[in-house]
Amino acid sequence: MRPIQCFYPVTASDVLGGQVGESVKKLTSVFERAKENRPSIIFFDEIDGLLPCGHGALLNHHDLQLVEQCLTEIGNLSPQNGVFLIGTTNHLDRIDPRVLRGGRFSEKVQLQLPSKELRQRLFARFLDGLPLEPDASFPALAKLSDGFSHADVQALCEAAKRFAHRRSRDDQKPVLMAEDFHKAMDRIRISGFPSPDKAAATGT
Numbered sequence: 001m002r003p004i005q006c007f008y009p010v011t012a013s014d015v016l017g018g019q020v021g022e023s024v025k026k027l028t029s030v031f032e033r034a035k036e037n038r039p040s041i042i043f044f045d046e047i048d049g050l051l052p053c054g055h056g057a058l059l060n061h062h063d064l065q066l067v068e069q070c071l072t073e074i075g076n077l078s079p080q081n082g083v084f085l086i087g088t089t090n091h092l093d094r095i096d097p098r099v100l101r102g103g104r105f106s107e108k109v110q111l112q113l114p115s116k117e118l119r120q121r122l123f124a125r126f127l128d129g130l131p132l133e134p135d136a137s138f139p140a141l142a143k144l145s146d147g148f149s150h151a152d153v154q155a156l157c158e159a160a161k162r163f164a165h166r167r168s169r170d171d172q173k174p175v176l177m178a179e180d181f182h183k184a185m186d187r188i189r190i191s192g193f194p195s196p197d198k199a200a201a202t203g204t
Helices: 020-036 061-075 116-126 138-144 150-167 178-187 196-202
Strands: 006-010 040-044 083-087
Touching: 006 020, 020 040, 020 061, 020 083, 116 138, 116 150, 138 178, 150 178
Parallel strands: 006 040, 040 083
Antiparallel strands: none
């Protein structure tokens, strides 16, 4: 088998927006290019945003037509096309169930959240070369970030860096403090954690 020639990442923001016909054309174009440059991969990032669960009144006309077109494009693929489909999501229950049946995205692989040891390594990677106060050591940050995903840890580090730079009065690398990370946690939305609005609504 020939090596993969092209990789086509697709997100809801790449396709949604504008008029209905426009979005459908964008999606169709991705499948056409993938077949022309086979073997190729179409990668749907956060597929629940592109192919949400719901029918009729639960989806507007734009979303409904896009879902139907995507299902048609997937259904028309054959082994000869040499197109492989990969999708990621944090919310499997929010995807249109027709997408998950055999012949479409029938094989599912669940990735576990990073362990405490792995989170330490992630902090070391995203904060490489930056000075840290003792209260913001990698073990302390790994404990603070219990339940975080890989993306959550990265977002936390980026937000904490911004807070540290605002606090700094010169061009030198600022020393990151635990306070920077606590402030960052209040700003970013952690997957698997309720948003402030949802928390208030449910009384948690």
